[in-house]
Amino acid sequence: MAVPYRLKKAFLNLLLTISACYFYTVRFVFWFVNYFFRERVYVTPPTDRLLLISATQAVRMISKKEISSTALVESYIHRIEQVNNTINAVVVKLFDRARQQATEVDTFMALADEEDIQKKLEEKPLYGVPFTMKDALEVENEIVTCGVFNRKSTKCERTAEAIKRLQAAGGILLAITNVPEVCMWVESVNTIYGRSKNPYDARRMTGGSSGGEGALLGAAGSVVGVGSDIGGSIRMPSFFNGVFGLKPTPGVIPLIGHVPEPTGYKTHMLRIGPMCRFAEDLPLMLRIMAGENAKSLNLHEPVNGKKLRIFYMEGITGSPIIQPLEEEMRYALKKAVNFLERKYDVVAQQIELPSAKHVMEYFTLSMHEDTTDPAFNKLMLCTNGTKGEVNCYTELFKYFTGNSNHTLSGIIAGIIDSRDPPFSESHTKDLLYKRDRLKRQVKELLGNDGILLFPSWPCTAMFHNEPILAPFNFCYTALWNVLSVPVVQCPLGLDSHGLPLGVQVIGNQYTDRNLIAIAQVLEEGFNGWTPAGPL
Ligand SMILES: *[C@@H]1O[C@H](CO)[C@@H](O)[C@H](O)[C@H]1NC(C)=O
Ligand SMILES: *[C@@H]1O[C@H](CO)[C@@H](O)[C@H](O)[C@H]1NC(C)=O
Ligand SMILES: *[C@@H]1O[C@H](CO)[C@@H](O)[C@H](O)[C@H]1NC(C)=O
Numbered sequence: 276m277a278v279p280y281r282l283k284k285a286f287l288n289l290l291l292t293i294s295a296c297y298f299y300t301v302r303f304v305f306w307f308v309n310y311f312f313r314e315r316v317y318v319t320p321p322t323d324r325l326l327l328i329s330a331t332q333a334v335r336m337i338s339k340k341e342i343s344s345t346a347l348v349e350s351y352i353h354r355i356e357q358v359n360n361t362i363n364a365v366v367v368k369l370f371d372r373a374r375q376q377a378t379e380v381d382t383f384m385a386l387a388d389e390e391d392i393q394k395k396l397e398e399k400p401l402y403g404v405p406f407t408m409k410d411a412l413e414v415e416n417e418i419v420t421c422g423v424f425n426r427k428s429t430k431c432e433r434t435a436e437a438i439k440r441l442q443a444a445g446g447i448l449l450a451i452t453n454v455p456e457v458c459m460w461v462e463s464v465n466t467i468y469g470r471s472k473n474p475y476d477a478r479r480m481t482g483g484s485s486g487g488e489g490a491l492l493g494a495a496g497s498v499v500g501v502g503s504d505i506g507g508s509i510r511m512p513s514f515f516n517g518v519f520g521l522k523p524t525p526g527v528i529p530l531i532g533h534v535p536e537p538t539g540y541k542t543h544m545l546r547i548g549p550m551c552r553f554a555e556d557l558p559l560m561l562r563i564m565a566g567e568n569a570k571s572l573n574l575h576e577p578v579n580g581k582k583l584r585i586f587y588m589e590g591i592t593g594s595p596i597i598q599p600l601e602e603e604m605r606y607a608l609k610k611a612v613n614f615l616e617r618k619y620d621v622v623a624q625q626i627e628l629p630s631a632k633h634v635m636e637y638f639t640l641s642m643h644e645d646t647t648d649p650a651f652n653k654l655m656l657c658t659n660g661t662k663g664e665v666n667c668y669t670e671l672f673k674y675f676t677g678n679s680n681h682t683l684s685g686i687i688a689g690i691i692d693s694r695d696p697p698f699s700e701s702h703t704k705d706l707l708y709k710r711d712r713l714k715r716q717v718k719e720l721l722g723n724d725g726i727l728l729f730p731s732w733p734c735t736a737m738f739h740n741e742p743i744l745a746p747f748n749f750c751y752t753a754l755w756n757v758l759s760v761p762v763v764q765c766p767l768g769l770d771s772h773g774l775p776l777g778v779q780v781i782g783n784q785y786t787d788r789n790l791i792a793i794a795q796v797l798e799e800g801f802n803g804w805t806p807a808g809p810l
């Protein structure tokens with residue numbers, strides 16, 4: 276049987292070659308059109324020093340009466356007004372209430388003595404600091420849409436648990452940021468608020484689904500934010516906009532009040548988590564949002580980097596539907612690996628996970644496993660699925676006649692999702708076996724002291740609409756939702772187009788502490804968040 280096997284292999288190689296040519300052509304055409312016919316517009320770096328301190332530092336300075344909460348909040352309001360026109364990231368401004376809350380903080384501080392302040396900070400570790408969040412977490416009395424047209428005037432009746440905790444910790448919610456329709460695409464575009472743009476190059480994508488959040492952070496319009504991630508929705512926008520983003524261990528941050536709320540295996544995949552410009556804010560935000568559960572993460576315990584085992588992997592290979600890893604991304608990965616090797620005097624080990632190439636099938640299966648959620652075409656009308664459904668084929672026609680309340684990506688996702696169950700019984704069984712085996716393999720490999728460096732995406736931020744022609748690139752992040760492990764995305768400077776580079780650092784469940792430590796070390800080595808600049 277040697278011949279058929281060799282034939283099969285030759286056929287796969289041919290397919291991979293054709294696919295590589297296809298992706299190369301797509302990239303070239305979009306680059307050509309944009310380079311010659313459209314101008315690069317970017318957000319210039321902030322000069323206000325209040326925009327250049329972390330949330331952790333800001334709390335410290337407020338507590339020492341070195342800065343006021345009002346000054347900080349005003350600086351961010353001013354910055355948002357300055358940058359939003361270019362990036363269209365903000366969908367709801369909560370400025371009046373934020374100003375009022377900042378005044379309350381400053382009034383308290385004016386009269387407080389050392390002891391009062393100490394007590395206040397223990398209760399409220401984010402005291403007086405503004406934060407932002409994606410348009411997919413409920414906030415009482417505010418309009419939160421999840422990009423769904425029919426929700427454009429629906430006010431929420433409650434506040435998501437994670438947001439409640441940040442507010443209880445003294446955080447001031449300043450703005451809500453854009454997402455794609457039902458949060459299921461890698462570009463943040465919908466028919467209510469339009470399209471968000473990348474602060475490093477407004478011709479390009481911000482990522483999704485926390486794309487408005489990523490863009491606002493990358494533009495220094497916010498210091499810390501809240502995103503959520505079922506296939507990369509924290510890490511992709513963090514990567515494309517040059518900031519840190521953490522998808523934490525499952526079960527640590529409650530999902531109550533997420534729009535929509537997940538069921539079945541999706542509860543292992545969807546995570547709410549922090550996005551920020553300064554790595555030291557990751558543990559601060561995680562601790563607050565996790566509440567009592569933070570104990571299970573031992574975030575206070577120091578990490579000895581020399582005792583970590585470091586692995587790296589050059590992305591997903593062998594799948595013709597996923598774009599091959601670009602050279603600058605590979606180089607960035609290698610640089611991060613070399614940096615850690617030198618820093619800790621260790622040797623990193625390259626690994627391969629051949630069965631990872633089936634990730635798109637695992638993802639599709641996992642999204643349907645044991646779920647009782649309404650189908651996607653119902654969510655497109657109403658996020659609890661109670662208002663009928665969209666006929667995606669009719670809608671596709673309406674879309675091309677410029678007459679739809681839905682986005683092209685939403686309609687296509689609706690069509691794909693309508694296959695339920697997605698695979699035959701025997702194929703499902705085979706896929707489940709392979710997925711769970713891969714899960715065990717990664718778990719055994721990493722143990723409690725292993726970390727895996729993995730490219731954030733096959734390439735840096737694409738031009739608008741380009742990802743429709745490379746729709747499966749999100750597999751680079753979705754793989755880790757399928758396997759249900761924590762991941763932090765770290766910025767690694769800019770590429771030759773002035774766009775953020777990055778890497779994902781992956782660990783086993785409950786080792787978030789290791790990931791945060793590595794994020795801080797990589798920040799030292801690669802300067803962390805780097806604002807946009809001329810080429
Ligand atoms: C943000 O900017 C965009 C683009 O100029 C604008 O359409 C949108 O209304 C702005 N957002 C808010 C909340 O004002
Ligand atoms: C579903 O959401 C709509 C608003 O979009 C609301 O009017 C309705 O009461 C909700 N139904 C349930 C069962 O929660
Ligand atoms: C879009 O929504 C509006 C308001 O709900 C409705 O009047 C209109 O018929 C919808 N358009 C389409 C094409 O469904």
